[in-house]
Amino acid sequence: MDATNRxxxxxxGDMQRYIQLFNSSLQSPNPxxxxxxxxxxxxxxKRMRPVLTLxxxxxxxxxxxxxxxxxxxxxxxxxxSLVHDDVVDDSDQRRGQRSVNNLLGNKEAVLVGDFLLSxxxxxxxxxxxxxxxxMMAVLGQTLADGELLQLDLTQQSTLDIExxxxxxxxxxxxxxxxxxxxxxxxxDAPEEARAAAVRTLTAFAGRVGRVFQLRDDIFDYDTxxxxxxxxxxxxxxxxxxxPLLYALEKAGTEDDRVVALRVRRGEATEDxxxxxxxxxxxxxxxxxxxxxxxxxxxxxxxxxDKEKAPADVVDALSLYARFVAGRNV
Numbered sequence: 001m002d003a004t005n006r007x008x009x010x011x012x013g014d015m016q017r018y019i020q021l022f023n024s025s026l027q028s029p030n031p032x033x034x035x036x037x038x039x040x041x042x043x044x045x046k047r048m049r050p051v052l053t054l055x056x057x058x059x060x061x062x063x064x065x066x067x068x069x070x071x072x073x074x075x076x077x078x079x080x081s082l083v084h085d086d087v088v089d090d091s092d093q094r095r096g097q098r099s100v101n102n103l104l105g106n107k108e109a110v111l112v113g114d115f116l117l118s119x120x121x122x123x124x125x126x127x128x129x130x131x132x133x134x135m136m137a138v139l140g141q142t143l144a145d146g147e148l149l150q151l152d153l154t155q156q157s158t159l160d161i162e163x164x165x166x167x168x169x170x171x172x173x174x175x176x177x178x179x180x181x182x183x184x185x186x187x188d189a190p191e192e193a194r195a196a197a198v199r200t201l202t203a204f205a206g207r208v209g210r211v212f213q214l215r216d217d218i219f220d221y222d223t224x225x226x227x228x229x230x231x232x233x234x235x236x237x238x239x240x241x242x243p244l245l246y247a248l249e250k251a252g253t254e255d256d257r258v259v260a261l262r263v264r265r266g267e268a269t270e271d272x273x274x275x276x277x278x279x280x281x282x283x284x285x286x287x288x289x290x291x292x293x294x295x296x297x298x299x300x301x302x303x304x305d306k307e308k309a310p311a312d313v314v315d316a317l318s319l320y321a322r323f324v325a326g327r328n329v
Contacts, residue, residue, distance in 0.1 A: 056183025066127040073123035080116035146170020173209025180205035207300040217241035303309030
């Protein structure tokens with residue numbers, strides 16, 4: 001049994017219900033909208049976030065109907081943010097397929113994203129839980145804040161690792177945290193058990209979310225990566241991520257910092273981008289980021305309560321954390 005199947009084992013039946021509910025949300029009698037929604041259904045990935053939501057409900061007891069609506073709502077919000085991001089970044093592809101803006105145009109893609117956001121709010125309301133409604137509202141603000149902070153950094157001259165973590169906590173980790181919190185909150189379990197699980201899984205998901213983004217950022221400098229991500233792509237978009245920021249701090253010269261700021265402003269040549277990739281690799285940036293990923297993954301797994309939670313769910317969440325980090329499972 002491969003890693004994905006082992007992670008899904010405790011929620012295999014739950015995921016069938018989730019998929020049915022999610023796919024039914026991506027339908028419309030409007031032909032143009034339905035074209036975009038059908039396109040989005042085809043490009044669904046590994047569904048890591050809904051899996052986390054349902055595992056969190058299983059961690060405390062079992063999913064309720066509200067758990068499924070929460071899982072759908074957060075995945076719809078995530079999908080909407082990707083559609084909007086592709087418009088902002090003028091991206092032609094997403095996960096190897098045409099982006100919605102490439103398929104229909106920018107104006108249409110923005111409206112498709114708006115439709116998805118409205119659907120996300122509808123499913124949040126269907127949880128019947130005011131705390132989850134509040135959670136969704138705050139999450140939308142946090143995701144936008146993280147993206148805006150990242151854009152603002154392209155105009156700044158500071159090269160700050162702490163700012164990098166503020167960005168990834170806002171634009172990536174916050175969604176993992178919300179999924180885990182909602183899953184635990186809506187699971188069929190005594191109030192005391194749910195409260196303890198929310199605390200545990202908040203800390204777990206925060207670390208896993210950071211690892212998820214770290215791994216993606218490492219690929220930008222890794223000429224041997226198998227993810228299909230072009231080397232230096234983040235740098236071409238003006239994004240300075242942890243491997244380069246660490247190498248600049250530990251091994252970079254003043255001239256390197258000048259080049260890094262040119263990269264951030266979108267003024268760098270391909271040779272300068274290649275120079276920054278080499279600096280991240282040779283200056284210890286990739287090694288440091290990988291070490292930090294291992295540390296955070298181990299910390300996340302150590303948080304899980306092996307005494308109170310079902311053993312198969314604890315094992316699945318442990319595998320989930322290792323899978324996100326790309327470690328052998």
